[in-house]
Amino acid sequence: MELNDDVYKDLLGICLVDNKKLPYIITKINIDTFPVGIYRVIYSAIIDLYNIGVDVDIVTVSNRLSNLGKLKDIGGRATINDIALSAPSASTYKVLVNEVIKQNTYRRIGSTLEDFKNNFASSIDLESTCMDYCSKITNIVSGNISSDKLETISVGADEVLDDLIKSRDRGCVGIDCGFKKVNGILGGLQPGKMYIIGARPSMGKSALAMNIAEHVSKNNNVLFVSLEMSKKEYAQRLMIGRAGIDINRINIGMISDSEIEKVREQKDYLNKLNLFIETKSPCRVSDIELAIINLMSTRGSCDLVIVDYLQLLTPSSNSRSRENEVAEISRDIKSLAVKYNIPIIVLSQLSRALESRDDKRPMLSDLRESGAIEQDADVVMFVYRDEWYHPDDPVSRGAGDLLVRKNRGGMNNVDIDLCWNPSAVRFTEKMEIII
DSSP states (O other): OOOOTHHHHHHHHHHHHOGGGHHHHHHHOOGGGSOSSHHHHHHHHHHHHHHTTOOOSHHHHHHHHHHTTOTGGGTOHHHHHHHHHTOOOGGGHHHHHHHHHHHHHHHHHHHHHHHHHHHHTTOSSHHHHHHHHHHHHHHHHHHTOOOOOOOOGGGGHHHHHHHHHHHHHHSSSSBOOSOHHHHHHHOSBOTTOEEEEEEOTTSSHHHHHHHHHHHHTTTSOEEEEESSSOHHHHHHHHHHHHHTOOHHHHHTTOOOHHHHHHHHHHHHHHHTSOEEEEOOSSOOHHHHHHHHHHHHHHHSOOOEEEEEOGGGSOOSSOOSOHHHHHHHHHHHHHHHHHHHTOOEEEEEEBOGGGGGSSSOSOOGGGBSSOTHHHHHOSEEEEEEOGGGTOTTOTTTTTEEEEEEEEETTSOOSEEEEEEEETTTTEEEETTSOOO
């Protein structure tokens, strides 16, 4: 068997990005299972942190190695970042554990056979020597056979209880998105899930995404991947909207000194938000992953990712079919959500075919260019404002809807009433007061 060091790197990557897999991994793999080298040093630091109850991630492991004076020996923080960045899907952790055990078995057997070869010629009792080495090899093999069995449903009991406690303490299982009704339907924004927000142009999907990003970033680190607008444009929307100034007046220079002061005050508010905007173009899913790694490294965590929007991402490989390209991007984003155990919201354009229908409320079939988007997503929602199509209807004025059309594990086909404030570029729920 040809030994492959990549399996050690892959397993370390999962340890760094998904704490929930550590109890299983550490009970199966000890330090000596890793060959002598940088991977053993890193794994030793991971075990140390786990044993003292410290969360394991790229920051804590790097700090641990730095405190031990070993960080430079393994190549610095860049090595830790690279291991996390190249980590496979966390769902492969059991396969990797078995592969690491197998590699360790082959390595130990090879070492034992080499030792036997060196001592064979000088052996006085050949039969006894052969039996001794056969026993050593048997012990190596029997001691490293994986004892995985089919698991009962009780294995997930701890996670269920944890979710119940979180739901009781903060009102929902996941992160509060800022909309109570949405939290009630979705259970908040939950780690590992991919959320699609689709809409036709000018419906306000980017505004809704920014409303969510603003709320979440008050207490959590949010990565907003903008492929359509600049940092300045997003900052302008937030500052002017919160200042309560009509952006149309600003565009023609009709703004007073007092209004400028109101906008200036919002700059201090924005400085307090943990909102980080990535505007790289072209942008691939691998670039988003690198941004997640950087945020985890510099800020300690990445709690939410928002991508505006899917169809503007660049595929990692060329395909003759646009549908295949979009399917690849969608699949890779879902893998990121699972790999780093974070919720990812992805905005998506809808097919213009719905414009020809009498009823222009979006359906799942309107997702543009690929059915894989619907398949990969845990939740699909659509932003719809009837006022766009019927501007003279007083009933539609200022009204908006968030249509939940797929909700894996939750309520489906639910319409959530929203209020739309165009001058503030903001959605609110009807129960809320616009300030």
